[in-house]
């Protein structure tokens with residue numbers, strides 16, 4: 001591939017992620033609000049702060065390239081966020097189940113970002129832009145850590161949901177009290 005073609009592809013990729021991250025800064029507060037588990041809610045809030053940093057890193061990279069920091073509508077992120085929003089609107093879901101669904105939606109987002117940052121970092125390396133490559137690598141690591149934390153939360157939340165389901169099917173009074181009250185109790 002010609003170097004100029006690779007550079008074009010690299011900038012396209014950066015514009016896609018830049019837009020994706022901006023979409024995410026709007027979606028994460030809603031996800032944090034919708035989460036019942038205080039750990040999940042604060043996890044989303046923490047990732048919101050990280051995401052603002054990811055936006056800034058991208059702006060730094062655009063500046064280094066002498067390119068205007070503009071995004072290109074990322075349809076993939078739109079779809080992923082839409083699925084997360086559907087999860088929030090599901091009235092029928094118990095709180096734990098909604099949390100589990102929110103985690104699944106958030107992990108899809110993280111996996112998309114991991115793929116995008118991995119590619120962008122590789123392009124930066126190939127183009128000899130070490131500074132950008134290391135910024136992209138930092139963000140990539142944070143996305144991976146977030147994904148890992150979400151996996152851990154999913155394990156604890158899904159375990160709780162399974163236990164409650166077990167009690168419910170044993171004829172016990174179903175414990176919906178674990179809901180929003182639980183959040184403040186655990187906060």
Ligand SMILES: [Fe+2]
Nearest residue numbers: 021051054113
């Ligand atoms: Fe990010």
